[in-house]
Amino acid sequence: MNENGTVVVARDVTRRYGEGETAVDALRGVSVEVPKGRLTAVMGPSGSGKSTLMHILAGLDKPTSGSVTVAGTEITTMKDSELTKLRREHIGFVFQFFNLLPMLTAEENIRLPLSIAGEKPDKEQFAQLIDSVGLGDRLSHRPAELSGGQQQRVAIARALVSQPEVVFADEPTGNLDSKTGAEILELLRHSVEEMGQTIVMVTHEARAAAIADRVLYLADGQIVRELSGASQSEIGEAMEEIAAR
Amino acid sequence: MTSFTLKGLLTRKLRTALTAIAIILGVATVSGTFVLTDSIDKAFDSIFSDVYRNTDATITPKSPFDAGGDSGTSEASFDESLLPKVKALPDVQAAIGGVASESTQFIKDGKAIAYGGAPNLGFSVDPAQPQFNSLSLVLGAWPGADEVVVDKATADKEDLTVGQTIGVQAEGPVEQMKISGIVKFGSVSSIGGATLAGFDLPTAQRLFEKKGKLDQIRAAAKPGVSPDKLIAQIRTILPPNTEVRSGDAQAREDAKETDEFISFLRYFLLAFGLIALFVGAFVIVNSLSITIAQRTRELATLRTLGASRRQVRLSVVLEALVMGVLASIVGLFLGLGLAKGLFSLFDAVGFTLPNNGILLETRTVIVSLALGIIVTLIASFFPALRATRVPPIAAVREGAELPPGRFHRFRTPFAAVLTALGFGLLVLGLFSHGTSTVLLLLILGTLLVFIGVAMLSAPFIPVLSGILGWPATKIGGAAGSLARDNARRNPQRTASTAAALMIGLALVTLVATLAAGITASFRGAVNDIFTADFAITAQNNYSPIPTSVGRAAAKAPGVTAAGSVRTGESLVFGNKEFATAVTPGAKDVMTIKWTEGSQEVMGNLGADGAFVDKGFADDHDLTIGSKVPMTFVTGKSKTFTVKGIFDPPTGGSPFGPVTISAETWDAENPQPQDLYTFVKFAGGENDANRAALEQSLSGYPNAKVQTRQQFIDNQISGLNSVLNILYVLLALSIIVSLFGIVNTLVLTVFERTREIGMLRAIGLTRRQTRRMIRHESVITALIGAFVGIVLGLILAGLLIAKVDFLIFSFPTTQVIVFAIAAIIVGILAAIFPARRAARLNPLEALHYE
Numbered sequence A: 001m002n003e004n005g006t007v008v009v010a011r012d013v014t015r016r017y018g019e020g021e022t023a024v025d026a027l028r029g030v031s032v033e034v035p036k037g038r039l040t041a042v043m044g045p046s047g048s049g050k051s052t053l054m055h056i057l058a059g060l061d062k063p064t065s066g067s068v069t070v071a072g073t074e075i076t077t078m079k080d081s082e083l084t085k086l087r088r089e090h091i092g093f094v095f096q097f098f099n100l101l102p103m104l105t106a107e108e109n110i111r112l113p114l115s116i117a118g119e120k121p122d123k124e125q126f127a128q129l130i131d132s133v134g135l136g137d138r139l140s141h142r143p144a145e146l147s148g149g150q151q152q153r154v155a156i157a158r159a160l161v162s163q164p165e166v167v168f169a170d171e172p173t174g175n176l177d178s179k180t181g182a183e184i185l186e187l188l189r190h191s192v193e194e195m196g197q198t199i200v201m202v203t204h205e206a207r208a209a210a211i212a213d214r215v216l217y218l219a220d221g222q223i224v225r226e227l228s229g230a231s232q233s234e235i236g237e238a239m240e241e242i243a244a245r
Numbered sequence B: 001m002t003s004f005t006l007k008g009l010l011t012r013k014l015r016t017a018l019t020a021i022a023i024i025l026g027v028a029t030v031s032g033t034f035v036l037t038d039s040i041d042k043a044f045d046s047i048f049s050d051v052y053r054n055t056d057a058t059i060t061p062k063s064p065f066d067a068g069g070d071s072g073t074s075e076a077s078f079d080e081s082l083l084p085k086v087k088a089l090p091d092v093q094a095a096i097g098g099v100a101s102e103s104t105q106f107i108k109d110g111k112a113i114a115y116g117g118a119p120n121l122g123f124s125v126d127p128a129q130p131q132f133n134s135l136s137l138v139l140g141a142w143p144g145a146d147e148v149v150v151d152k153a154t155a156d157k158e159d160l161t162v163g164q165t166i167g168v169q170a171e172g173p174v175e176q177m178k179i180s181g182i183v184k185f186g187s188v189s190s191i192g193g194a195t196l197a198g199f200d201l202p203t204a205q206r207l208f209e210k211k212g213k214l215d216q217i218r219a220a221a222k223p224g225v226s227p228d229k230l231i232a233q234i235r236t237i238l239p240p241n242t243e244v245r246s247g248d249a250q251a252r253e254d255a256k257e258t259d260e261f262i263s264f265l266r267y268f269l270l271a272f273g274l275i276a277l278f279v280g281a282f283v284i285v286n287s288l289s290i291t292i293a294q295r296t297r298e299l300a301t302l303r304t305l306g307a308s309r310r311q312v313r314l315s316v317v318l319e320a321l322v323m324g325v326l327a328s329i330v331g332l333f334l335g336l337g338l339a340k341g342l343f344s345l346f347d348a349v350g351f352t353l354p355n356n357g358i359l360l361e362t363r364t365v366i367v368s369l370a371l372g373i374i375v376t377l378i379a380s381f382f383p384a385l386r387a388t389r390v391p392p393i394a395a396v397r398e399g400a401e402l403p404p405g406r407f408h409r410f411r412t413p414f415a416a417v418l419t420a421l422g423f424g425l426l427v428l429g430l431f432s433h434g435t436s437t438v439l440l441l442l443i444l445g446t447l448l449v450f451i452g453v454a455m456l457s458a459p460f461i462p463v464l465s466g467i468l469g470w471p472a473t474k475i476g477g478a479a480g481s482l483a484r485d486n487a488r489r490n491p492q493r494t495a496s497t498a499a500a501l502m503i504g505l506a507l508v509t510l511v512a513t514l515a516a517g518i519t520a521s522f523r524g525a526v527n528d529i530f531t532a533d534f535a536i537t538a539q540n541n542y543s544p545i546p547t548s549v550g551r552a553a554a555k556a557p558g559v560t561a562a563g564s565v566r567t568g569e570s571l572v573f574g575n576k577e578f579a580t581a582v583t584p585g586a587k588d589v590m591t592i593k594w595t596e597g598s599q600e601v602m603g604n605l606g607a608d609g610a611f612v613d614k615g616f617a618d619d620h621d622l623t624i625g626s627k628v629p630m631t632f633v634t635g636k637s638k639t640f641t642v643k644g645i646f647d648p649p650t651g652g653s654p655f656g657p658v659t660i661s662a663e664t665w666d667a668e669n670p671q672p673q674d675l676y677t678f679v680k681f682a683g684g685e686n687d688a689n690r691a692a693l694e695q696s697l698s699g700y701p702n703a704k705v706q707t708r709q710q711f712i713d714n715q716i717s718g719l720n721s722v723l724n725i726l727y728v729l730l731a732l733s734i735i736v737s738l739f740g741i742v743n744t745l746v747l748t749v750f751e752r753t754r755e756i757g758m759l760r761a762i763g764l765t766r767r768q769t770r771r772m773i774r775h776e777s778v779i780t781a782l783i784g785a786f787v788g789i790v791l792g793l794i795l796a797g798l799l800i801a802k803v804d805f806l807i808f809s810f811p812t813t814q815v816i817v818f819a820i821a822a823i824i825v826g827i828l829a830a831i832f833p834a835r836r837a838a839r840l841n842p843l844e845a846l847h848y849e
Helices: A050-057 A080-090 A106-117 A123-133 A148-160 A178-195 A232-244 B002-011 B013-051 B082-087 B152-158 B201-207 B227-235 B247-294 B296-304 B309-348 B362-388 B408-430 B435-456 B458-468 B470-489 B491-529 B547-554 B614-619 B662-668 B687-696 B708-751 B753-761 B766-802 B812-839 B842-847
Strands: A006-017 A024-035 A039-043 A065-070 A091-094 A166-170 A199-202 A214-219 A222-228 B057-061 B092-098 B105-108 B120-124 B135-140 B147-151 B165-169 B175-185 B195-199 B216-221 B242-246 B534-538 B559-572 B575-582 B593-596 B609-613 B627-631 B637-647 B658-661 B673-681 B703-706
Touching: A006 A050, A024 A050, A024 A214, A024 A222, A039 A050, A039 A178, A050 A065, A050 A166, A050 A199, A080 A091, A080 A106, A080 B296, A080 B309, A091 A148, A106 A123, A106 A148, A106 B002, A123 A148, A123 A178, A148 A166, A148 A178, A178 A199, A214 A232, A222 A232, B002 B013, B002 B309, B013 B247, B013 B309, B013 B362, B013 B708, B057 B227, B057 B247, B082 B092, B082 B216, B092 B201, B105 B152, B105 B195, B120 B201, B135 B147, B147 B152, B147 B165, B152 B175, B175 B195, B195 B201, B216 B227, B227 B242, B242 B247, B247 B296, B247 B309, B247 B362, B247 B435, B247 B491, B247 B708, B296 B309, B309 B362, B408 B435, B408 B766, B435 B458, B435 B491, B435 B766, B458 B470, B458 B491, B458 B766, B470 B491, B470 B766, B491 B708, B491 B766, B491 B812, B534 B547, B534 B687, B534 B708, B547 B559, B547 B673, B547 B687, B559 B662, B575 B662, B609 B614, B614 B637, B627 B658, B658 B662, B673 B687, B687 B703, B703 B708, B708 B753, B708 B766, B708 B812, B753 B766, B753 B842, B766 B812
Parallel strands: A039 A199, A039 A214, A091 A166, A166 A199, B120 B195, B147 B175, B575 B658, B609 B637
Antiparallel strands: A006 A024, A006 A065, A214 A222, B057 B216, B057 B242, B092 B216, B105 B165, B135 B175, B147 B195, B165 B175, B534 B673, B534 B703, B559 B575, B559 B627, B559 B673, B593 B637, B609 B658, B627 B637
């Protein structure tokens, strides 16, 4: 973690797919700072590059140029083994389609990052985590026996269990109905408020972005606007403006 | 992580089970082979140790080499005057003399009783000295003069009862004898279908034409005398050409031949188990690869959660390990069942193997488990490598493709090099010397060729599916066209699936082509050589028969020429060789091509003349007038002069490397035997002449009269039995590949759930869905068959080009049968996956994520 309280820093990041005439520039020079203990939302119409930005910030994809540091370390030049270590220690993921392992119970899914790292969970902290995501009686169920909202709760608990520096959430409500989605957003907000968790969330829903401390708008691979502490309607209006350009 | 892997296996039960079958069958064959051969081995050991249980020393004829059981050569018996001398030795408590014969047949209703190739044993029994008698009476009494006891298995099979009269024939004519009793051999009910005939000593000596002679003396020492001391004492009175051994050593000596047979059987069957395992390895590689492709999302998620490449690789290897262990254990026990089944099978076809119970040795357990586990682990290596290439970003991307590996672009060149290397080793093997070197090079070469061709065939899959799938588009309509496109869309997968079948088909084609070559060249050879009207052999076509048969045949009315070929073993230039001898009449009934000398040589060999085949002459630098030293079974040596050299026909020589006159042969060999006799009649081949010949042979039920055509067919029938056994054993690896196809199809259907749902939604009927899967399966099988058959023909061509006595003959019928068999394999493999595909509910399939 940086002394100035930013967890992720990106500088002049570009990303080009393909070569020659068919090349597509997904990102054209993006610089971002993700402050610690805050929820940052990345919005934008489809094809704006918001997913690409998140993949690069999380070390899943490599930029064509530019630099990215996570917890103060440059990640764009990391080898696979270093990236693995980074993900293990500093990064958590929440996916749109939950990505739970179907053969494991909810509890086993939550513990998985720790068991991969060869660690044992702190009992008290684990109980607290379970309590905060509200899964008490569903722990021994397999994903197939859980509702979408419950599955996403498991996924969030899994992302939080190793107490990462930053959690990346990719359209976490994209596959949920609005009521369940709201509960999930509340849970994410809660983790920021109560545990001081840093979260980067990619979404195209104003409703979701409304829980963010800060909203970044991407269009055509560039950051075109930034809002702080905005309401859902302000966020929605800004989004419409950008989409209309 | 471990529990994750194990639970993953549990949720993928079906595909794990289908993959495991590939290993189970191979391991079962291996363990079944060990169990079967160990059990036979133990049973035989108990038979032989039973025989010598109260024997401290044995005296047997001594010969310069071990004469094989069915070679036509018998060791010279010794004079029975030795027995009283042995009995008179101070340390001998008791001694017994006996004679034995391996061609003592029961004749029932004018026909010899024989089961398969099992021997017909005859021997003397002496109930007065029960300590030496390993037979036990079940019914009736021990035999008196001109009486016989029969073993229980034969008596049961042939409905023989005590008091009944039965024909018995050994060396002389058939004699009618009363059955005095039914006996059992120790604790064993049967010895591999052998018939046992026991007589009192004088009767046996007369029947075996060993009057005043003995084949063996068994002696027991007085209490407190060690076998060694007894042996030393016997040695002082031992005449030349006899030897003395301890009872245990004699048991081992007697067991030698069966031990060799069992060891051959073991390696022979093991080879097929290993082939099945090799095919199984292909199935595993393919199934695991597909599974990993389908688990891309899951593996990528693991990576995002911090799993390293190593952990992903280990999870795949661990999965394979668990599967390998389970499959090997199941295979091991299935092998026990298989061995039991084989015992029953052999029993059902009349070749009862000695069986004292199933024996599971520690070695069987270790080797079977180790083989199954190691093969599975090796096969999991490449899929595990693939799994490590799954990038974490695949967790968020829909339909992420695996990035090609670093060595991907070298794949085809590498496969080509592998194939070339394989063929190189094959050719090298063909030109090498020493059985083990040749075998090793041939096996290694074939393995490399199989792996290379399997990898090399992927780029050709689109073309092959296009051609071999053409009928499907005509028969199956839209479903057929879809099937053809499906077979083409993942060439590597189709190629690997077909490769498993390819191996089996290449091997059956190889066998069929070699057999066709042997048959064709054999027919050619017989047509060239056989200038007589009739041939006479044993009923089983290959056992040597007493020479009296040939003499009787020559006396049939109307015979203008008759010649016999004696067969046996002797030492030539110090090496044990299969030697032959001819009667002078042979020159008129057999025509061979002479490079030096002429037909007349066969008639004028005289006391010291010999003719040799060209290869043997080249090896030993022989020309007309060269000397050839021979040592006979009696230990007597004689030098022969080469009078002729002949060029053996492709298809095999009717003679051994060295042939001498029957007269000389008979003088040096106790109980000489003929392999075949050829007879020529004034009127040629007609029914009257045949009747005359059969009439003159009526006293020899074991003699079979055949025309030229019958002779060829009969000789080839032995080859056909061998072929059928090979086909059945190779079918095992084809069954393994069948499960490979089932597995691929099940996984493919699973993968295409959404697509099949879409097709169903736009109007594909259940029937058409099934048809689509079935056609894809058949196309895959046909690709395997096509590549396999072509490869088999090439491999056979290579072998035939090297081997002089074979010609290439295209096995048309067999190839058609194999292609049909492949289609059937395809149809069978599709049954289950097609049903699964047809059962998919279109709506649910579309929802499937």
